Amino acid sequence: MTKQNVYIETYGCQMNEYDSEILAGILTKSEKYNIIHQPEGADYILINTCSVRENAEITIYNRLNHLKQYKKSKKNLVVGIIGCMAERMRKDIFSKSELVKIVIGPDEYRLAPDILQNSMAGNSAIAVRLSRVETYEDIQPLRKEGISAWLAIMRGCNHFCSYCIVPYTRGRERSRSVRSILQEIEQLQNDGFKEVTLLGQNVNSYFDQDEKINFPQLLRRVAKAVANMRIRYVTSHPLDMSDELIDTMNEFDNICNYIHLPFQSGSNRILNLMNRGYTREHYLERISKIQTTLNEFSLSTDIIAGFPTETDEDHNQTLELMQDVQFDGAFMFKYSPREGTKAYKMIDDIPEEVKVQRLNEIIELQNKISKEKNKLEIGKIYEVLVEKPSKKKPQEWMGRTKLNKVVIFDNTDEKYQTGDLVNVTIKRSNSATLIGDVAV
Ligand code: SAH
Ligand code: SF4
Ligand code: F3S
Numbered sequence: 001m002t003k004q005n006v007y008i009e010t011y012g013c014q015m016n017e018y019d020s021e022i023l024a025g026i027l028t029k030s031e032k033y034n035i036i037h038q039p040e041g042a043d044y045i046l047i048n049t050c051s052v053r054e055n056a057e058i059t060i061y062n063r064l065n066h067l068k069q070y071k072k073s074k075k076n077l078v079v080g081i082i083g084c085m086a087e088r089m090r091k092d093i094f095s096k097s098e099l100v101k102i103v104i105g106p107d108e109y110r111l112a113p114d115i116l117q118n119s120m121a122g123n124s125a126i127a128v129r130l131s132r133v134e135t136y137e138d139i140q141p142l143r144k145e146g147i148s149a150w151l152a153i154m155r156g157c158n159h160f161c162s163y164c165i166v167p168y169t170r171g172r173e174r175s176r177s178v179r180s181i182l183q184e185i186e187q188l189q190n191d192g193f194k195e196v197t198l199l200g201q202n203v204n205s206y207f208d209q210d211e212k213i214n215f216p217q218l219l220r221r222v223a224k225a226v227a228n229m230r231i232r233y234v235t236s237h238p239l240d241m242s243d244e245l246i247d248t249m250n251e252f253d254n255i256c257n258y259i260h261l262p263f264q265s266g267s268n269r270i271l272n273l274m275n276r277g278y279t280r281e282h283y284l285e286r287i288s289k290i291q292t293t294l295n296e297f298s299l300s301t302d303i304i305a306g307f308p309t310e311t312d313e314d315h316n317q318t319l320e321l322m323q324d325v326q327f328d329g330a331f332m333f334k335y336s337p338r339e340g341t342k343a344y345k346m347i348d349d350i351p352e353e354v355k356v357q358r359l360n361e362i363i364e365l366q367n368k369i370s371k372e373k374n375k376l377e378i379g380k381i382y383e384v385l386v387e388k389p390s391k392k393k394p395q396e397w398m399g400r401t402k403l404n405k406v407v408i409f410d411n412t413d414e415k416y417q418t419g420d421l422v423n424v425t426i427k428r429s430n431s432a433t434l435i436g437d438v439a440v
Contacts, residue, residue, distance in 0.1 A: 159275075267280070
């Protein structure tokens with residue numbers, strides 16, 4: 001039987017990137033499908049979607065419109081919506097776009113080979129059950145070639161922040177076994193990967209129920225098992241940013257001291273309405289523990305502007321917290337009401353122009369801080385893991401420091417290869433990147 005071609009297009013967070021690799025692994029293992037890397041020639045186009053903000057979903061509708069052209073040139077093309085939007089919208093997606101014949105939620109990818117096959121006859125199919133146990137720990141993901149790998153160690157979220165759709169699209173928290181994680185990471189090392197990022201919606205809530213192993217203990221085991229690999233993790237929740245975790249990071253050189261720790265708002269009143277479970281003081285106390293424990297570290301965060309009832313005073317407290325902490329980077333968003341969440345029942349009372357204004361102030365401040373921080377890097381030498389040519393000029397390559405800073409350096413004649421470690425002296429910088437020369 002000739003195999004059919006599947007093209008998976010991924011939107012959203014790193015977890016979605018990883019899930020696409022899991023799904024590709026499941027489909028290839030069934031021996032009925034080939035994964036291809038462009039929509040041309042596909043028998044199936046599956047779009048792995050994100051629902052976190054309204055804009056994320058608008059992007060998908062636009063993409064669906066655009067995909068109509070492929071259907072014109074290939075009558076039996078099947079288009080599927082998978083991932084978070086599939087879970088949130090369920091069968092309603094069928095009525096939003098006649099192109100969509102398949103809907104698969106994040107916990108149902110094992111059913112994909114059969115669902116795809118059945119849909120060829122023109123029937124539509126849907127699978128959106130959430131699971132309390134699915135971790136895909138026995139599935140071999142089909143990774144893109146490279147030096148950095150994703151590895152989800154836990155899935156789902158129990159926090160129910162009032163604005164957030166993720167607990168509804170991803171279900172309850174569950175963790176993979178330590179044994180399966182160690183096995184896969186050792187395999188990654190044997191396959192030549194130089195870096196692994198442990199993923200979870202709340203990665204530091206990881207807990208192996210059988211072995212009674214928490215996240216810091218897991219990190220310790222991973223760090224020992226693959227001493228030559230860089231280990232990263234994302235995203236942490238401030239409530240689980242324990243002393244034990246910070247101390248463990250300090251203990252091992254190969255655990256990268258880059259911490260992404262969303263604070264969302266600097267106002268205790270708003271944090272409470274957001275159901276974040278911590279105060280501004282708790283957050284700052286955790287930052288101070290990081291600052292006093294780790295010699296070198298970098299910090300990034302997520303911030304939401306314009307949550308319902310947010311006053312100028314609340315907003316100023318957000319700016320103030322940013323000033324206090326001096327984050328290296330931030331992902332900054334306008335509040336977007338999501339149907340089904342608790343906050344959706346509150347009146348979205350901050351006018352659009354005020355949200356935009358506050359978001360712009362937040363972005364401007366962060367750019368200024370990033371720029372100033374990166375200026376301080378000039379003259380320093382960093383060990384950079386070589387990744388790939390930069391987008392602008394092919395002789396300029398990019399890589400990352402342990403602290404996750406992007407470094408651009410000259411690589412004429414491709415003297416340095418992907419996966420090499422080089423020492424780069426930083427010569428210039430802007431708010432997003434460091435630019436330097438390889439030290440010889
Ligand atoms: N804990 C998660 C967060 C996922 S969502 C993780 O592991 O990544 C990523 C970020 O999107 C959140 O931290 C929050 O800042 C933002 N976000 C989530 N819901 C939002 C909404 N309704 N409107 C605006 N931003 C939102
Ligand atoms: Fe969403 Fe909050 Fe869970 Fe993060 S911790 S995924 S923001 S509910
Ligand atoms: Fe989006 Fe789902 Fe990730 S909603 S942010 S793709 S968990």
